Amino acid sequence: MNQIITPFLKWPGGKRWFIEKHYDLLPTQYNRYLEPFLGSGAVFFTLKPDEAILNDINKDLIDTYRGVKTRWRKVYHCLSEHSLLHSKEYYYDIRSSTYTSLEERSAQFIYLNRTCFNGIYRVNKKGKFNVPIGSKTRVLLDTDNFRAQSLALKKTRIFNKDFEDIIEMAVKDDFLFVDPPYTVRHNKNGFIKYNEILFTWEDQLRLSKSLARAKDRGVKIILTNASHESIRELYKPYDFNFLETSRYSSISATAVNRSNFEELIVMANL
Template identity: 60%
Template sequence: MATREILPFLTWAGGKRWLINNHSELLPRDFNLYIEPFLGSGAVFFYLNPKKAILSDTNSDLIDTYIALQTNWQRVFKHLKTHQRLHSKEYYYKIRNLKPRKLETRAARFLYLNRTCFNGIYRVNKKGEFNVPIGSKQNVILDTDDFEEVAKRLQNTLILNNDYEAIIDKAVKDNFLFVDPPYTVNHNDNGFIQYNEKLFSWADQIRLCKALSRARERGVKIIVTNANHASVRQLYEQHGFSCEVINRYSGISSKPKGRKNFEEIIVKSNF
């Protein structure tokens, strides 16, 4: 199903390039619809290049960017080239404070900030305003950019800004659900997970697991990535899922000592 490689156009905390680079054999190849309710950078979607897909996320800025590239990537790229030409510290904060009205200008702003902010982190304040400071990277246009191919791969894709449960409930027999939620556990044990708890609570984890259990009963093929924590493993195993521990490296930290190997789990339904 996969054709030539295309890299995700976003830097995203928790992105799944490590999964496709090291454990692609875990992904099913035989399915009739790909569904991803926590989209992020879409690494697995772009790797599998499915014929039909439903992609969703609650981050409206993220979803607007995907829709803009799907419908008019040329205009997004034109604005992105302007950001490249004008990029500076003063310009960065000027763009960060703007709220563009047009879809393509919002998408170009989102991409610009993602590529030039500190560590590619997406974070907003209580008012929902992006507040990450400028980073050290200067390249707004990347050698790996292929927005025309991105647009082609998104053509037969329904892109939604919905709650994950509503998306999971759309899945039917022989669909493939790839689920990569924010990593929260029943007892938080690091700063990143504590930050995620504000966005995705343990109650959300339970609701997610129950929705996935219903989908499995409908014959849906499922893979979930999550934190390797006793509370998470117990939750999924109690609902009849199998869990496999995987090591992966995380480079997203402000301090070198924070960049290290972490254990995650791959939760699978039987397929």
């Protein structure tokens, strides 16, 4: 398991940039790894922890992880069929289809993620994925290694819960990597919401209080968030450490809005 494992999804706000720039911040010793906002799992697949608790509120995303964990061969077979048949008409046919088996739903999710516009995940008011087709046509990638991803996931417990439920599971010397949707007070940060479940400012408040309790329990914490004074104000009273950084964002629909974003890394007990 020393091999490099590339995430099988591209996700808005994914943390591959964090691995490249700030790998040295990650603790080398900890008990369990917990990630309440999983997304593409870039940090998890890099660390390949011995024991992990993974979670996301997006049920389709979590079901896809469960499919890769338990039925990766069947998922790959279905994805291979999508690769052979991919076209504009086929994309919209698959986008509108409803599948029952875990492997078919997992392959559908990965297929749409790889061929939709900019890897965006967005649903309509009925909860249906509605992102148009993108310019990328490759469905199977050179970095695909579903067997290795499945092996890494074997040691995990995967949940579809509220983030606070997962944070409350963390105890002394566990490591929490927390990457929530970026929302700031007054919602003037310019970050786009891709899910029907809005991560509100009240959620940010709830998150900060939950992480403060985890800090007091001796949990190792790294949080990434928007670099905004309203975010700093949430964590200053609890004596968290701050690091300013930046990343390039390519998820905007227009090239002019694709640029570097200032981000804030919030840490404790490292």
